[in-house]
Amino acid sequence: MPALFPADSPSLWQALATILTFHGGYNTAVVLIGASAIGVAAGVVGVFVLLRKRALVGDAIAHATLPGVGIGFLVAYGLGLDEGRHLPTLLAGAALTGLAGALAIQWIVSHTRLPEDAAIGSVLSVFFGVGTVLFSALQGLSAGNRAGLEAFLLGQTAALGRADAELIVGAGLVVVVLALLFFKEFGLVCFDPAFAGSLGWPVGRLDLMIMALLLATVVVGLRTVGAVLVFALLIIPAVAARFWTERLGTMVLLAALFGGFSGYLGAALSAAAPRLPAGALIVMVAAGLFLISFTLAPRRGVLAQLWYRARARRTLGRPGEGTIGGGAAGGGATPTDGGRPGGGAPPPPPAGRKAATPC
Amino acid sequence: MLTVEAFLQIDLPALTAAGLGAVACALIGSLLLLRRQAMIGDALSHVVLPGIVVAFLITGTLAPAAMLGGALGAALIAVVMIAAVRRFGGIEPGAAMAVVFTSLFAFGVVLLEQWVGPRVHLDTQHALFGALETTFWPEPTTVASLLRAEIWATVPVQIPVLAVLLALTVTVLLLFYKEIKVAIFDPDFAASIGIPPTAFDLGVATLAALVACACFQALGSILVIAMFVCPAAAARMVTDHFDRQLWWSALFALASAWLGYLAAAWLPLAFGFEHALSAAGGIAVVAGLIEALAILLAPRYGVLRRYWWPGKRGRPQCHQFEARRNRRDCAPDTSP
Numbered sequence: 001m002p003a004l005f006p007a008d009s010p011s012l013w014q015a016l017a018t019i020l021t022f023h024g025g026y027n028t029a030v031v032l033i034g035a036s037a038i039g040v041a042a043g044v045v046g047v048f049v050l051l052r053k054r055a056l057v058g059d060a061i062a063h064a065t066l067p068g069v070g071i072g073f074l075v076a077y078g079l080g081l082d083e084g085r086h087l088p089t090l091l092a093g094a095a096l097t098g099l100a101g102a103l104a105i106q107w108i109v110s111h112t113r114l115p116e117d118a119a120i121g122s123v124l125s126v127f128f129g130v131g132t133v134l135f136s137a138l139q140g141l142s143a144g145n146r147a148g149l150e151a152f153l154l155g156q157t158a159a160l161g162r163a164d165a166e167l168i169v170g171a172g173l174v175v176v177v178l179a180l181l182f183f184k185e186f187g188l189v190c191f192d193p194a195f196a197g198s199l200g201w202p203v204g205r206l207d208l209m210i211m212a213l214l215l216a217t218v219v220v221g222l223r224t225v226g227a228v229l230v231f232a233l234l235i236i237p238a239v240a241a242r243f244w245t246e247r248l249g250t251m252v253l254l255a256a257l258f259g260g261f262s263g264y265l266g267a268a269l270s271a272a273a274p275r276l277p278a279g280a281l282i283v284m285v286a287a288g289l290f291l292i293s294f295t296l297a298p299r300r301g302v303l304a305q306l307w308y309r310a311r312a313r314r315t316l317g318r319p320g321e322g323t324i325g326g327g328a329a330g331g332g333a334t335p336t337d338g339g340r341p342g343g344g345a346p347p348p349p350p351a352g353r354k355a356a357t358p359c
Numbered sequence: 360m361l362t363v364e365a366f367l368q369i370d371l372p373a374l375t376a377a378g379l380g381a382v383a384c385a386l387i388g389s390l391l392l393l394r395r396q397a398m399i400g401d402a403l404s405h406v407v408l409p410g411i412v413v414a415f416l417i418t419g420t421l422a423p424a425a426m427l428g429g430a431l432g433a434a435l436i437a438v439v440m441i442a443a444v445r446r447f448g449g450i451e452p453g454a455a456m457a458v459v460f461t462s463l464f465a466f467g468v469v470l471l472e473q474w475v476g477p478r479v480h481l482d483t484q485h486a487l488f489g490a491l492e493t494t495f496w497p498e499p500t501t502v503a504s505l506l507r508a509e510i511w512a513t514v515p516v517q518i519p520v521l522a523v524l525l526a527l528t529v530t531v532l533l534l535f536y537k538e539i540k541v542a543i544f545d546p547d548f549a550a551s552i553g554i555p556p557t558a559f560d561l562g563v564a565t566l567a568a569l570v571a572c573a574c575f576q577a578l579g580s581i582l583v584i585a586m587f588v589c590p591a592a593a594a595r596m597v598t599d600h601f602d603r604q605l606w607w608s609a610l611f612a613l614a615s616a617w618l619g620y621l622a623a624a625w626l627p628l629a630f631g632f633e634h635a636l637s638a639a640g641g642i643a644v645v646a647g648l649i650e651a652l653a654i655l656l657a658p659r660y661g662v663l664r665r666y667w668w669p670g671k672r673g674r675p676q677c678h679q680f681e682a683r684r685n686r687r688d689c690a691p692d693t694s695p
Contacts, residue, residue, distance in 0.1 A: 121400065125646075
């Protein structure tokens with residue numbers, strides 16, 4: 001099996017180290033900063049999207065941006081802007097169709113008998129189909145321009161210019177600041193929308209704002225991560241952070257860190273191996289962080305839970321042997337103080353039965 | 360140029376493959392839709408990609424058996440991982456699914472671009488959009504040549520694979536029709552007579568993974584979702600009966616596959632453009648149009664009928680199992 005990257009490995013690792021320490025040249029440094037910024041923004045917004053249980057809606061919105069890129073290209077091409085590759089126009093188109101996708105899901109769920117998952121699946125696949133048709137039509141316009149558009153499918157960091165990076169960092173900053181300003185409101189809407197409503201808060205509008213932030217993040221992330229996987233960058237850091245903490249503030253901070261690191265390392269890898277799509281590399285880094293969290297996190301991680309269970313079994317006796325042993329495998333589920341002679345760590349949260357948290 | 364020879368060599372195999380695959384997807388999609396698991400189809404059609412790539416890396420061939428095996432293995436791994444993330448993390452099902460399938464898809468893309476792409480003609484474009492246009496059957500030259508038996512031995516390999524899978528799907532549906540119906544509409548009762556819902560869901564997911572893998576070549580991993588969801592959803596708007604749901608979804612799927620392909624292949628040429636449009640995309644768009652028409656015009660549950668022409672009998676009563684969700688949209692349920 002060949003090595004991961006075509007280059008011989010010592011120079012590759014050196015190249016990666018150079019890039020990671022921002023010594024890989026001006027353009028690469030710009031790309032790294034842009035990718036990290038989008039990662040941080042996605043991590044912060046992703047937490048609220050996850051807790052609001054809108055994960056798959058985000059997926060549909062991300063796919064629905066694709067036709068907008070095609071339309072934006074046509075408009076920019078018609079206006080003679082950068083031969084159609086005018087990033088603000090492309091992103092504006094993406095935002096428009098992404099919004100249309102979100103509204104279509106909303107409308108189908110509220111006006112027809114179809115369940116939400118069918119609405120999400122329909123919108124996702126049909127909008128993506130429209131995008132596919134548009135892209136194949138644009139193929140006829142000019143072969144050279146199409147390369148720029150394919151970057152929107154799976155992401156490409158190499159061609160990211162300084163203006164693009166400034167746009168990404170600026171938009172990411174706005175998203176993060178808004179999310180932090182409305183931190184308390186978003187948190188309550190996520191955890192107890194009914195209570196938020198009873199306080200007189202505009203739950204619907206706050207909900208809409210979360211969706212708007214989601215849309216903004218998706219659109220800004222299109223160029224670096226691509227329409228197919230940008231949504232993964234939103235949701236994976238948030239889910240990974242969920243394994244480490246029960247507190248919203250900590251979770252947002254962790255998700256931002258995870259997202260930022262994924263963007264940073266993924267973009268660096270993509271700069272070292274330009275043949276691989278940046279989006280897939282960034283998501284792979286995020287998936288690695290998730291896997292670490294999934295196995296190693298205290299209390300919620302797989303290893304911790306197995307250990308809690310083994311300890312519970314040891315201290316409470318084997319099933320069928322002792323007087324209370326049969327139900328002990330749930331870890332702390334047995335109502336007896338004798339079950340925890342060692343004290344110390346609190347019992348693990350019973351899996352899947354968290355009443356206080358919405359996810 | 361629309362000649363008989365070109366039609367037989369290029370369009371006929373593509374139409375056959377698209378039709379077979381679409382109908383198989385739509386039948387499975389109806390089951391998924393009624394079990395409120397439409398997004399499992401989404402997840403599985405993403406997960407198929409790493410399965411195929413890993414199978415190729417292990418066996419070195421793109422033979423159908425290897426690809427189906429790889430897809431099945433990946434689907435099972437994904438189902439187990441989704442369950443594990445849900446249980447250990449206390450994460451909601453949608454998010455757990457999203458984490459698993461996007462990670463696996465990214466893994467598949469990296470593997471594909473790095474190791475497989477340079478060696479065989481299978482790239483990310485294929486994976487996403489399919490390659491319906493490349494199902495080329497060089498043998499038949501005239502309509503009469505289709506009557507010769509030996510010519511059928513040379514059909515592109517996707518077509519027999521899709522035909523076998525469609526036959527398998529239909530056989531399973533016919534054999535277990537009663538059981539499937541019970542498991543969908545009354546899971547508790549089904550469990551009490553020995554059809555545990557988890558086992559049923561796993562069985563449907565397995566079939567879905569097989570079908571998604573077989574359609575992968577024809578439709579591409581993302582546009583398979585259109586065939587899983589759209590015809591089934593359109594049929595759901597039209598009927599309340601399970602058997603008619605299956606018939607309608609198959610009909611809608613076939614219509615979208617054929618109309619979509621023909622529109623993508625012939626419309627641009629008819630208007631004087633040089634390039635045909637993406638066939639898979641065209642199929643998805645037509646499927647979406649059919650679903651939109653069904654949503655608007657369905658005789659009983661359509662939006663027009665419900666909101667603008669309620670008619671003499673007023674708004675229709677909702678079905679019992681839908682009353683809760685659609686409470687705002689229907690007349691008060693007076694039955695006990």
